[in-house]
Amino acid sequence: MIAAALLLAAVAPVLAASNTDAVSVCQHLHTAYPQYTVWDPTGTYGLETFWNQSYYSNAVKEYWNGVNADNRPACAFFPATAQQVSVAVQQLNKYPTAPFALKGGGHNFNVGFSSTNGGVLISFNENMSSTTRNSDGQSFDIGPGARWGDVYAVTQKTNQVVGLACDNVVNFEVVLGNGTIINANSDSNPDLWWALRGGGNRFGIVTKFTLKAHPLGDNGQVWGGIRSYSADKREQIFEALSKFTSEYPDAKAAIIPTFEIGLPGALISNPAIFFFYDGAKPSANAFAGLEDIEPFTDSTNTTSYTNITNAAGGAKIYGINAAIHVNTFPNMPSQQMTQLLETHWTTYQSMIKNDSSRNLDLQLGTFTPQPLSVRIARASQNAGGNALGLDPANGDRIWVENDLIWLNPACNDACPGYLHEVGDTVKEAFNNTLLGTKPTNYQSGDVDWISSNPLFMNDAANYQDVYGSYGPTNKARLASIAKAYDPTGFMFRQGGWSF
Numbered sequence: 001m002i003a004a005a006l007l008l009a010a011v012a013p014v015l016a017a018s019n020t021d022a023v024s025v026c027q028h029l030h031t032a033y034p035q036y037t038v039w040d041p042t043g044t045y046g047l048e049t050f051w052n053q054s055y056y057s058n059a060v061k062e063y064w065n066g067v068n069a070d071n072r073p074a075c076a077f078f079p080a081t082a083q084q085v086s087v088a089v090q091q092l093n094k095y096p097t098a099p100f101a102l103k104g105g106g107h108n109f110n111v112g113f114s115s116t117n118g119g120v121l122i123s124f125n126e127n128m129s130s131t132t133r134n135s136d137g138q139s140f141d142i143g144p145g146a147r148w149g150d151v152y153a154v155t156q157k158t159n160q161v162v163g164l165a166c167d168n169v170v171n172f173e174v175v176l177g178n179g180t181i182i183n184a185n186s187d188s189n190p191d192l193w194w195a196l197r198g199g200g201n202r203f204g205i206v207t208k209f210t211l212k213a214h215p216l217g218d219n220g221q222v223w224g225g226i227r228s229y230s231a232d233k234r235e236q237i238f239e240a241l242s243k244f245t246s247e248y249p250d251a252k253a254a255i256i257p258t259f260e261i262g263l264p265g266a267l268i269s270n271p272a273i274f275f276f277y278d279g280a281k282p283s284a285n286a287f288a289g290l291e292d293i294e295p296f297t298d299s300t301n302t303t304s305y306t307n308i309t310n311a312a313g314g315a316k317i318y319g320i321n322a323a324i325h326v327n328t329f330p331n332m333p334s335q336q337m338t339q340l341l342e343t344h345w346t347t348y349q350s351m352i353k354n355d356s357s358r359n360l361d362l363q364l365g366t367f368t369p370q371p372l373s374v375r376i377a378r379a380s381q382n383a384g385g386n387a388l389g390l391d392p393a394n395g396d397r398i399w400v401e402n403d404l405i406w407l408n409p410a411c412n413d414a415c416p417g418y419l420h421e422v423g424d425t426v427k428e429a430f431n432n433t434l435l436g437t438k439p440t441n442y443q444s445g446d447v448d449w450i451s452s453n454p455l456f457m458n459d460a461a462n463y464q465d466v467y468g469s470y471g472p473t474n475k476a477r478l479a480s481i482a483k484a485y486d487p488t489g490f491m492f493r494q495g496g497w498s499f
């Protein structure tokens with residue numbers, strides 16, 4: 001046994017420097033919940049939970065951004081109930097220097113947001129990931145560790161689906177920074193309910209989401225899949241994207257366009273569009289002409305929702321080295337939109353390349369323009385609004401997600417900065433040539449401000465000012481709600497953005 005532990009210690013990628021307060025918290029959790037707490041197998045107490053060390057190893061390894069896996073918590077705790085989370089919070093309060101991290105699916109791009117080196121990892125996927133239909137049939141209770149594929153497998157049994165966006169959360173069950181368990185909804189703690197919809201991890205630990213149910217497709221049948229295109233089709237796609245975002249002909253239609261530029265010399269440069277229609281067959285012109293552009297591969301068909309989400313990347317992929325950066329732009333008429341997106345294309349072509357000085361070897365850069373139409377802002381307002389403060393009068397915008405993935409871990413430090421340069425280069429080009437162009441469907445608002453804000457938290461890098469992008473009023477409101485519900489700043493002991 002001891003020899004095995006020594007061997008493990010020898011091959012561990014990073015020896016965790018466990019925080020002594022974190023060790024004290026782990027000791028308590030291990031005593032109270034021995035079946036739900038696993039020590040770092042390479043640490044001092046590793047032998048105590050040697051028999052179930054695979055739970056620890058998997059929790060530490062299963063991050064989409066593999067750079068997180070270098071972080072080794074002192075122990076991993078896999079709670080099964082809100083009460084157990086509350087006990088962990090109370091213990092963490094007794095040991096104020098113990099860092100901690102909350103892990104749902106481990107899909108956030110930013111290193112250290114859902115991982116911790118030497119702290120306490122509270123991981124929800126293992127024991128708090130169930131999906132249950134409520135008796136009224138109008139909503140589902142979902143655990144904080146659930147993955148969408150598992151959620152849809154349940155909801156599609158009754159030809160239902162739950163809204164993806166924060167606007168569809170009817171109730172959050174939350175463990176506050178002092179261990180109290182409360183609910184946040186439109187009647188109880190409505191300010192916390194508002195803050196949790198778009199405000200991130202600074203308010204409390206969510207132990208259950210109740211999400212509104214919607215009917216799904218035609219008796220559960222939906223249409224969609226991925227089409228990829230030769231590079232010369234990009235201009236047609238840019239133009240149609242502008243039209244799709246401004247006209248949004250059919251609320252049942254959705255797209256995720258991705259432009260990939262990769263390998264030395266940008267040899268692979270292809271647009272691809274993920275199409276989705278919430279019905280067995282799209283209505284005429286549902287995609288504003290995007291559907292008429294000739295692809296060279298096409299997997300669109302009529303199928304089930306889980307098949308579609310799997311096609312969009314539902315598979316569990318771990319260990320990619322990755323960085324992200326998001327920019328907000330106005331959606332503009334076709335000509336200006338083409339200019340902006342062509343600037344992205346050429347910037348990626350010139351900047352995503354072999355560069356030995358940056359330790360870039362095999363790399364893939366992608367940019368993904370995501371329509372933020374006034375339709376979405378209207379739906380958000382109708383559902384009570386959220387922390388992003390979307391106003392339909394501001395017109396249509398797009399979020400452009402920029403990603404870089406690479407193989408060589410020697411680039412783990414420099415590569416995120418490299419993508420940052422790419423994101424800033426396109427933003428600067430926009431500011432120099434197109435700033436002041438009114439968004440389509442614009443009615444009112446400061447054009448310069450709405451042309452760069454808000455940023456989409458799920459696509460934002462750790463150095464981006466997400467809360468500032470919600471505007472000074474919303475940022476101040478978020479800060480005061482955090483102070484009211486978490487006066488000691490407990491939630492700030494983990495990674496995340498600051499006010």
Ligand SMILES: Cc1cc2nc3c(=O)[nH]c(=O)nc-3n(C[C@H](O)[C@H](O)[C@H](O)COP(=O)(O)OP(=O)(O)OC[C@H]3O[C@@H](n4cnc5c(N)ncnc54)[C@H](O)[C@@H]3O)c2cc1C
Pocket residue numbers: 064101102103104105106107108109113114124144200201204205206207313458459494495496
């Ligand atoms: C390939 C890929 C595609 C993506 N596509 C999309 C997309 O189409 N749309 C989209 O919106 N996003 C997308 N994202 C972004 C992703 O949805 C977000 O990063 C999201 O945070 C991931 O959720 P998670 O549970 O896996 O997060 P984790 O990495 O586990 O955690 C993320 C954050 O949530 C906090 N957190 C975790 N659990 C709790 C809890 N119980 N209570 C309070 N805070 C908690 C953590 O502190 C952390 O800051 C994509 C990401 C990847 C890698």
